[in-house]
Amino acid sequence: MTYDLWYWDGIPGRGEFVRLALEAGGIPYRERARDPGADESVLINDMQSARKHPPFAPPYLVAGKMTLGQTANILLFLGEKHGLAPESLEGRLWVNQLQLTIADMVAEAHDTHHPISASDYYEDQKEEAARRAKVFREERIPKFLGYFERLLDGPQAWLAGGAKWTYVDLSLYHLVDGLLFAFPKRMATVAAHFPNVFALHERVTALPELQAYFSSGRRLPFGEGIFRQYRELDAA
Amino acid sequence: MTYDLWYWDGIPGRGEFVRLALEAGGIPYRERARDPGADESVLINDMQSARKHPPFAPPYLVAGKMTLGQTANILLFLGEKHGLAPESLEGRLWVNQLQLTIADMVAEAHDTHHPISASDYYEDQKEEAARRAKVFREERIPKFLGYFERLLDGPQAWLAGGAKWTYVDLSLYHLVDGLLFAFPKRMATVAAHFPNVFALHERVTALPELQAYFSSGRRLPFGEGIFRQYRELDAA
Numbered sequence: 001m002t003y004d005l006w007y008w009d010g011i012p013g014r015g016e017f018v019r020l021a022l023e024a025g026g027i028p029y030r031e032r033a034r035d036p037g038a039d040e041s042v043l044i045n046d047m048q049s050a051r052k053h054p055p056f057a058p059p060y061l062v063a064g065k066m067t068l069g070q071t072a073n074i075l076l077f078l079g080e081k082h083g084l085a086p087e088s089l090e091g092r093l094w095v096n097q098l099q100l101t102i103a104d105m106v107a108e109a110h111d112t113h114h115p116i117s118a119s120d121y122y123e124d125q126k127e128e129a130a131r132r133a134k135v136f137r138e139e140r141i142p143k144f145l146g147y148f149e150r151l152l153d154g155p156q157a158w159l160a161g162g163a164k165w166t167y168v169d170l171s172l173y174h175l176v177d178g179l180l181f182a183f184p185k186r187m188a189t190v191a192a193h194f195p196n197v198f199a200l201h202e203r204v205t206a207l208p209e210l211q212a213y214f215s216s217g218r219r220l221p222f223g224e225g226i227f228r229q230y231r232e233l234d235a236a
Numbered sequence: 237m238t239y240d241l242w243y244w245d246g247i248p249g250r251g252e253f254v255r256l257a258l259e260a261g262g263i264p265y266r267e268r269a270r271d272p273g274a275d276e277s278v279l280i281n282d283m284q285s286a287r288k289h290p291p292f293a294p295p296y297l298v299a300g301k302m303t304l305g306q307t308a309n310i311l312l313f314l315g316e317k318h319g320l321a322p323e324s325l326e327g328r329l330w331v332n333q334l335q336l337t338i339a340d341m342v343a344e345a346h347d348t349h350h351p352i353s354a355s356d357y358y359e360d361q362k363e364e365a366a367r368r369a370k371v372f373r374e375e376r377i378p379k380f381l382g383y384f385e386r387l388l389d390g391p392q393a394w395l396a397g398g399a400k401w402t403y404v405d406l407s408l409y410h411l412v413d414g415l416l417f418a419f420p421k422r423m424a425t426v427a428a429h430f431p432n433v434f435a436l437h438e439r440v441t442a443l444p445e446l447q448a449y450f451s452s453g454r455r456l457p458f459g460e461g462i463f464r465q466y467r468e469l470d471a472a
Binding site: 053054055056066068069070072073076077089090093094096097100101104107111115116117119120125128131132135139144147150151 | 289309352
C-alpha cells in the first residue's frame with residue numbers, strides 16, 4: 001500500500017517529521033499537494049471531502065481506509081507498523097512521550113514569531129515576538145535541549161537507548177536543524193552544553209537511509225514555516 | 237496495582253485530564269503530592285529522582301516499573317489497558333488524535349493569559365494577553381469547537397461514535413468546563429452554534445461513574461492554572 005501524505009507545499013512544517021520517518025523507513029508514499037501543477041486548492045478540497053475521521057489540520061496520512069491526523073499520532077502508527085519504534089509497549093510509549101515533548105517545543109518555536117495570532121502578519125506582532133523570542137532563547141532552549149541531553153547516554157546514543165535509531169531521533173534532528181536555522185547565534189552559544197544532542201544531529205545528517213532523500217531536492221528548505229530566520233529574534 | 241499520579245497540588249491543570257479517566261474508570265490511584273502535609277518539594281524531589289524514563293514535566297504516572305509522561309500518552313496507555321478507548325487500532329488512534337487536538341487548544345487557552353512567558357506574571361504581559369485573548373475568543377474557539385461539533389452525530393453522541401464514552405469525551409468535557417470558567421461571556425454567545433458539544437458537557441457532568449468524584453471534594457476548582465477568570469480577557 002502506498003500512503004498519501006497531505007501537507008502544505010513549500011514549507012517543511014510539521015509534515016517534515018512524518019516525511020523523514022517515511023523516507024528513512026523506505027516506506028512508499030505520495031504527496032498529491034506537491035504534484036506538478038497542484039496548488040493549495042488540491043489540499044483544501046481533500047480536507048473538505050467527506051471522511052469518517054476528518055483531520056483538524058494537516059499533516060494527515062491516508063492509509064487505505066484510514067485517515068490519521070496529528071503528527072505524533074501518525075508517527076505512532078508508522079513506528080509500530082514499520083519497525084521505526086521499539087517493539088515493547090514501554091518503549092513505544094516512551095518514544096511517543098518524547099515526540100510529544102518535541103511537539104511542545106515546535107509549537108513554542110512557532111510562537112516566537114507569532115505570539116499573538118497565527119493568522120496575522122509577523123510585522124503586526126514584532127514587538128511581542130521580540131519579547132517572546134528572548135524568553136525562548138534564554139529559558140526554553142536550555143530547558144528542552146538540556147532535557148534531551150540528559151537522556152542521551154553519550155555521543156553515539158539514540159533516544160530510545162537501542163542500537164538503531166527510532167522515529168523520535170529523526171524528529172530531534174529536525175528540531176535541532178530548525179533551531180540552527182532560526183537561532184544560529186543562540187545555538188552556537190549553547191552548543192557546548194549539549195554535545196550529545198548536537199552529535200545526534202550530525203549522525204542523522206549522515207544516516208545512510210536518508211542520503212537519497214537529502215540529495216533528491218525533495219527536502220524543502222526552511223523559510224516561511226515554523227522555523228524562520230528573523231535576525232532580530234536571534235541573539236547569542 | 238495502584239498507580240501513582242504526580243501533579244502539582246492546588247490546580248486542576250493537565251493532571252485533571254488523567255484524573256477524570258482514572259476516576260470514571262474506577263481505577264485505583266494515589267496522588268502523593270496531595271497527601272496531607274505534602275508541599276511542592278514532594279513532587280520536585282520525585283521529579284529529580286533517578287529513573288529510566290524521566291518526564292519533562294508533570295503530569296506523570298508511575299505504573300509499576302514504568303513512568304509515563306505527557307497527558308495524551310498517559311491516556312493512550314490507560315485507554316487501552318482499562319477499556320476507556322475503542323478496541324480497534326483505528327479507534328484508538330482516532331481517540332488519540334482528538335486528545336492531541338484538545339491538547340493544542342489547552343495550550344492556546346493557557347497562552348491567552350501568558351502569551352510572552354509562562355514564568356513571568358500575568359501583570360507583566362497584560363497588554364499582549366488582551367490581544368491574544370481576542371484572537372482566541374473570535375477565531376480559535378469557533379474553529380476548535382466547530383470541529384468537535386461536526387464530529388458529534390447528535391446530542392447523544394460520543395466522539396468515538398460508540399454507545400459508551402471514551403477518555404476523550406471526558407477531556408472534551410473538561411476543556412469546555414475550563415472555557416466556561418475562563419470565557420463565560422464568549423461561551424454564552426457561541427453556545428447555540430455548538431449544541432452537541434454543550435450536550436456532551438452536560439452528559440459527562442451527569443455521568444454516574446463520576447458522581448462520587450464530583451461530590452468528594454477532590455475535584456479542584458479552576459483558579460490559577462490553565463483556565464483563569466480574568467474578566468478583561470473575556471467578551472461576548
